Amino acid sequence: MDAILDVQNLTKHYKDFTLDHVSFSIPQGTIMGLIGENGAGKSTTINAIFDLIHKDEGIVTFWGQELSSSKQLKEDIGVVFDGINFYETLTPVKVGKIAGAAYQQWDRQLFQDYLRRFRLPLDKEIKSLSKGMKMKLCIAVALSHKPKLLIMDEATSGLDPVMRDDILDVFLDFVQDENHSILMSSHITTDLEKIADFITFIHQGKVLFCKTKDELRYKYGIIHCGTAMFDQIDKDDILAFRKDDYQWNILVSDKDSARRKYKNAVVDSASIDDILLLYVKGEQGK
């Protein structure tokens, strides 16, 4: 599959944080979830992808081209940040006029359709909209210039489950077109479990893994056992582990194999949340 977005060795050094050789690519027609704890480097990655910060190393290409090489590329990319970037006294209609003047591909009718679909009031100031409505307005703007790639940085954070579900439906609609892709950074892993095809996990500025969601859901597992059993487990099988009050939780990459190998242990499926927690709060295996 052709990569819509290809990130190679993206590196950015700060005094107290380093985004360290981050690499991943998003195939056409897929949704990539970017997960990690707060401060892991998700937003820094997105900022570096858009040249909003100067990267120290690495290459980012959209459809094989660097962003700086063609203004047209930005027409095909829709972006939603974690807050609205229009001043609070503007109305959705004015926002549409501003964005419409910026994008050649702007579809006024499509924007109005989204406003209607999201039940957004046309002449109400942004400051009087709820957080969910503001986010829907951002999504309407991002989709109304007919992008092929949608990039979102914590777009669903702070929204209630109903609102998040509505928005996830919009994203699923968007990827019905096989030329469309989404990169979605979020620490709400349940959202990504619903819609993502791939998960890239960033921890302390490094990519820990970039795998299909199905591999994580159906192959990864957690062994729950006591200390005696823990000592018997082959250290090569351990991806990460953490000791609770009464038991050890051990993340393994092949739960079926673990079930066969450690018959006395309880092996459960691992959710993305479990994986994230074990990597972040536990210790990593060898």
Add this chain to the structure above:
Amino acid sequence: MKSLILKDLFNIGHNVKSMMFILVVLAFAFIPFSGAEGYIFICTILCSMMIVTTFAFDDHSKWTRYAMIMPISKKELVGGKFVILVIFCAIGSLVGLIGSFIGGLIMKKIVLDPAGVGRLLFLTLVAWVFSLIFGSMSIPLVFKFGAEKARVLLLVSFLIPAGICCGIYQILSMLGIVMTDRTVFILLCCSPVLAVIWAYVMYRISCHVFEKQEV
């Protein structure tokens, strides 16, 4: 570019009523005592200062970051601010002209003859030039130091051009060149060209400052 101009005009449009109120109050406060001429300058400079307010709005909504993911270049973003400044200066000088004309007539501070009207028009142009020079200075400063230091930067942006003018005057005096009324008049006539050159230099400096920045 059109998008940037629309955005600033929509944003500042919310402040139009309060600005008009201030200008009306100032008309009553200034025209009877300082004459209609000074009022034109006050209106134009006050309106040109709104350019810093647009930066504050942008900061508040993190607009600049968003603009950079739109098909807008850094140069266009900087250029947009200068176009808006020219528009603000033009609006300010026009409001000043109309206000001083009406206020001057009511308060009998101007004479309705060709010379009087011509003088007002000439001063309107000079006010536009001065506020363009001051406003142009503020743009690279705000790009460099941020809108939160706006008050200090506004002062600096007025002091620097004033300092340069004083410096040139001192040098001319030392060289024995006397500034007559005729010389001043010629300089004022040339001032629109000087202001445009000054604005262009400030635009280039702003581009240089903004190019290096992370947003």
